[in-house]
Amino acid sequence: MTETQTPAAGAQLSLRALTKRFEKFVAVDALDLDVGAGQFFALLGPSGCGKTTTLRMIAGLEEPTSGQILLGGDDIARLKPYKRPVNTVFQNYALFPHLNIFENVAFGLRRRRIGNVKPKVDEMLELVQLGAMATRKPSQLSGGQQQRVALARALINQPRILLLDEPLGALDLKLRRQMQLELKRIQTEVGITFIHVTHDQEEAMTMADTIAVMNNGVVEQLGGPTELYDNPATTFVSNFLGQSNLIRGTVKTAGADVVVDVHGTTAAVPADRARVTSGDVWVGVRPEKVELTAAGQAAGAPGTTQTGTTLAGGVVAEVAFIGVSTQYLVEMPWGQQLTVFVQNNGARDDFRPGDPVDVHWRGEHTFLLDAAQDAHAGEEE
Amino acid sequence: MSAVVGGLTDAARGTATTPTPTPISRRKLTGYFLLLPALAWLAIFFAVPSVQLMATSLYDRSGSLEYGYEMTFAVGNYPAAWTAYATQFGRSFMYAGIATVLAIFLAYPLAYAIAFRAGRFKHLMLVLVIAPFFTSFLVRTLAWNSILADNGFVVGSLKTIGILPEDGRLLASSVAVVAGLTYNFLPFMVLPLYASLEKIDLRLVEAARDLYANGFTAFRKVTLPLSLPGLVAGTLLTFIPASGDYINSQLLGTPKQAMIGNVIDRNFLVILDYPMAAACSVTLMVAIVTMVLFYVRRSGAEELL
Numbered sequence: 112m113t114e115t116q117t118p119a120a121g122a123q124l125s126l127r128a129l130t131k132r133f134e135k136f137v138a139v140d141a142l143d144l145d146v147g148a149g150q151f152f153a154l155l156g157p158s159g160c161g162k163t164t165t166l167r168m169i170a171g172l173e174e175p176t177s178g179q180i181l182l183g184g185d186d187i188a189r190l191k192p193y194k195r196p197v198n199t200v201f202q203n204y205a206l207f208p209h210l211n212i213f214e215n216v217a218f219g220l221r222r223r224r225i226g227n228v229k230p231k232v233d234e235m236l237e238l239v240q241l242g243a244m245a246t247r248k249p250s251q252l253s254g255g256q257q258q259r260v261a262l263a264r265a266l267i268n269q270p271r272i273l274l275l276d277e278p279l280g281a282l283d284l285k286l287r288r289q290m291q292l293e294l295k296r297i298q299t300e301v302g303i304t305f306i307h308v309t310h311d312q313e314e315a316m317t318m319a320d321t322i323a324v325m326n327n328g329v330v331e332q333l334g335g336p337t338e339l340y341d342n343p344a345t346t347f348v349s350n351f352l353g354q355s356n357l358i359r360g361t362v363k364t365a366g367a368d369v370v371v372d373v374h375g376t377t378a379a380v381p382a383d384r385a386r387v388t389s390g391d392v393w394v395g396v397r398p399e400k401v402e403l404t405a406a407g408q409a410a411g412a413p414g415t416t417q418t419g420t421t422l423a424g425g426v427v428a429e430v431a432f433i434g435v436s437t438q439y440l441v442e443m444p445w446g447q448q449l450t451v452f453v454q455n456n457g458a459r460d461d462f463r464p465g466d467p468v469d470v471h472w473r474g475e476h477t478f479l480l481d482a483a484q485d486a487h488a489g490e491e492e
Numbered sequence: 493m494s495a496v497v498g499g500l501t502d503a504a505r506g507t508a509t510t511p512t513p514t515p516i517s518r519r520k521l522t523g524y525f526l527l528l529p530a531l532a533w534l535a536i537f538f539a540v541p542s543v544q545l546m547a548t549s550l551y552d553r554s555g556s557l558e559y560g561y562e563m564t565f566a567v568g569n570y571p572a573a574w575t576a577y578a579t580q581f582g583r584s585f586m587y588a589g590i591a592t593v594l595a596i597f598l599a600y601p602l603a604y605a606i607a608f609r610a611g612r613f614k615h616l617m618l619v620l621v622i623a624p625f626f627t628s629f630l631v632r633t634l635a636w637n638s639i640l641a642d643n644g645f646v647v648g649s650l651k652t653i654g655i656l657p658e659d660g661r662l663l664a665s666s667v668a669v670v671a672g673l674t675y676n677f678l679p680f681m682v683l684p685l686y687a688s689l690e691k692i693d694l695r696l697v698e699a700a701r702d703l704y705a706n707g708f709t710a711f712r713k714v715t716l717p718l719s720l721p722g723l724v725a726g727t728l729l730t731f732i733p734a735s736g737d738y739i740n741s742q743l744l745g746t747p748k749q750a751m752i753g754n755v756i757d758r759n760f761l762v763i764l765d766y767p768m769a770a771a772c773s774v775t776l777m778v779a780i781v782t783m784v785l786f787y788v789r790r791s792g793a794e795e796l797l
């Protein structure tokens with residue numbers, strides 16, 4: 112054992128062309144990823160995209176077919192799992208049923224023959240608020256409590272990286288929200304690098320500093336939550352994180368603004384929000400960024416009139432009242448239905464099915480994507 | 493916390509008492525009726541013979557089958573049995589103990605391999621473990637008689653490589669009896685071990701490896717403790733019948749390898765000393781039950797009882 116007991120600072124982790132093949136099936140495909148020291152990093156993606164496989168390779172439970180795993184500069188890809196300063200919170204917790212909570216948490220310390228176990232375990236149980244449960248068996252705890260034991264059992268080893276594989280997946284919604292805040296608090300407190308796997312985009316957005324959106328074994332886009340949401344790089348990301356309206360257009364001129372012809376109307380998109388600057392494109396706009404007015408009326412929101420685009424000739428097809436907002440489906444003259452969320456703050460008109468409407472948006476709220484990509488990629492069924 | 497526990501118990505009690513009393517007592521009665529055949533069976537074939545056996549062990553030994561025995565509460569039969577057959581009692585438990593330990597070392601790797609490594613051959617291997625049961629116990633033991641025979645292949649080979657001296661033999665020795673016992677009761681060790689290994693969630697082993705346990709430590713700290721119920725069950729299923737066995741000693745040994753089973757057999761059927769045979773039987777039963785209780789307590793596998 113070479114690691115010392117100095118309080119673990121999170122470590123920088125880099126994956127280089129990391130690949131895992133199961134016979135012919137490529138589960139993780141030449142993955143490149145950098146996770147900064149002390150970050151709360153989320154790996155987000157649909158089921159089967161290779162998140163668990165990636166995590167298992169970092170933990171050493173799965174051997175990479177090729178590629179490197181650099182931890183603070185050293186390649187650990189071929190180290191045995193028990194030689195890596197990395198710990199995992201498993202999806203099903205994997206608590207040892209024959210040991211009580213205290214011994215579960217003490218397991219890693221005892222294996223490394225680290226002395227002074229009792230105060231350390233007690234302190235850790237305090238951190239996850241389970242001090243009173245030390246002598247119970249895992250089967251005598253609730254799901255949320257078991258989850259916290261799993262966290263304590265991993266954290267007590269002061270790993271350089273903590274891997275969490277959908278640690279909140281088995282909890283109900285309310286407990287999940289509570290544990291999200293809890294996890295975030297603990298991460299800030301201990302300063303360890305967290306890599307958190309989830310397929311819940313809301314969870315990733317609320318907790319993570321940086322999110323990598325994975326699909327089919329590769330990273331589609333990496334960035335902060337707002338960046339990913341406001342300026343998605345692919346149709347998959349635009350649909351997987353929230354909802355998007357993707358409207359077909361053709362680039363006319365490209366300069367500081369990329370000017371696009373959208374079904375006969377001209378729309379301007381700032382160049383830094385354009386992933387392509389020529390040919391056929393998708394003009395993307397989030398439903399809550401679209402303003403709806405009665406046909407022929409000017410848009411009321413400040414700024415929309417100056418830099419905005421107006422598409423006329425829509426007809427309200429469906430209205431769904433959701434409480435804080437109302438969701439409209441607007442049928443456009445070219446047959447596409449656009450989704451519009453309107454906040455119920457009393458400042459807007461209500462529309463009913465059949466009402467003629469115009470839709471408006473501001474250029475800086477749109478993004479341009481390559482029309483070669485599938486407009487429905489990443490949508491929930 | 494305790495408030496929560498209290499709340500739960502109250503709730504549980506509440507639901508249990510909600511149904512009206514009449515159907516419940518009816519249902520309870522039905523339960524007892526369903527128990528009746530089994531209880532009758534136990535009474536006729538276990539309780540009555542046991543009491544009869546204990547009574548027989550206290551008869552006056554001067555009686556005989558023809559003229560009948562007199563009930564004199566001859567407690568002295570017991571010390572008489574112990575002094576006369578101390579060697580055979582000791583030998584029985586020793587042979588059974590050695591056979592059980594050997595069976596553990598043979599069965600554990602086998603059960604482990606079947607549970608975790610056999611892949612698609614799992615079921616075939618299980619069938620092979622059970623296959624010997626398709627022939628009778630007697631025939632299998634006789635087969636060992638010819639395997640270990642003086643002019644057999646095994647003895648010949650052992651002599652060639654010098655493990656056995658020129659005039660050495662395997663048959664009619666303690667080795668043969670213990671080998672026979674080990675072989676005959678091996679499946680009773682393999683099957684419960686397999687059943688409890690099979691249930692172990694391999695993700696727990698992965699978790700142990702993630703928490704700085706190497707392969708061997710992960711086995712010692714996770715797999716082994718979780719397979720303990722199977723190990724205890726297998727030990728009981730091997731040790732108990734092995735210590736009462738007389739076939740292996742009879743067919744593979746000589747009177748020098750006689751076990752307590754042979755003594756009981758001979759006293760009942762040859763010497764016709766019923767009180768002595770019964771005293772030995774009762775002693776064996778009590779000794780085994782005591783050992784089992786002690787063992788199960790120590791191993792912490794009370795739920796098996």
Ligand SMILES: Nc1ncnc2c1ncn2[C@@H]1O[C@H](COP(=O)(O)OP(=O)(O)OP(=O)(O)O)[C@@H](O)[C@H]1O
Binds near residue numbers: 159
């Ligand atoms: N041992 C294995 N053998 C063959 N294929 C496997 C194996 N493990 C995983 N796979 C495949 O690799 C792909 C990625 O699996 P992985 O478990 O990494 O998905 P995931 O992103 O964690 O999904 P989820 O969100 O459902 O947990 C899946 O298609 C899966 O079927």
Ligand SMILES: [Mg+2]
Binds near residue numbers: 162163164276
């Ligand atoms: Mg997974």
